[in-house]
Amino acid sequence: MKKRTRSILGELNNIYGRRDNDHFIDATANNIIESSINLLGRIHETYDSNTANELERRFLNSIKSGDPKKFRRAVTKIIESKKNDNP
Numbered sequence: 001m002k003k004r005t006r007s008i009l010g011e012l013n014n015i016y017g018r019r020d021n022d023h024f025i026d027a028t029a030n031n032i033i034e035s036s037i038n039l040l041g042r043i044h045e046t047y048d049s050n051t052a053n054e055l056e057r058r059f060l061n062s063i064k065s066g067d068p069k070k071f072r073r074a075v076t077k078i079i080e081s082k083k084n085d086n087p
Contacts, residue, residue: 051078 040059044052055074062071 047078 036059040056043055043059046052047055055071055078058071058074062068
């Protein structure tokens with residue numbers, strides 16, 4: 001390919017890449033938000049009010065802080081307490 005042709009193709013690819021990235025971010029954000037809403041709904045259906053509110057708080061704090069371990073620790077506590085309650 002000629003150098004000029006590669007340059008034009010590169011420019012077109014850059015333009016498409018930026019637009020595609022915007023669509024990717026939009027679609028991904030939409031999917032994550034819908035999934036989060038579904039997860040929180042399921043949490044509130046599954047657990048008592050106090051536990052559900054605590055899990056919701058930890059879930060949102062995990063997102064804000066960028067630390068998924070905060071939410072995981074809360075779920076692990078619930079699992080362990082269920083194991084201890086049902087020997």
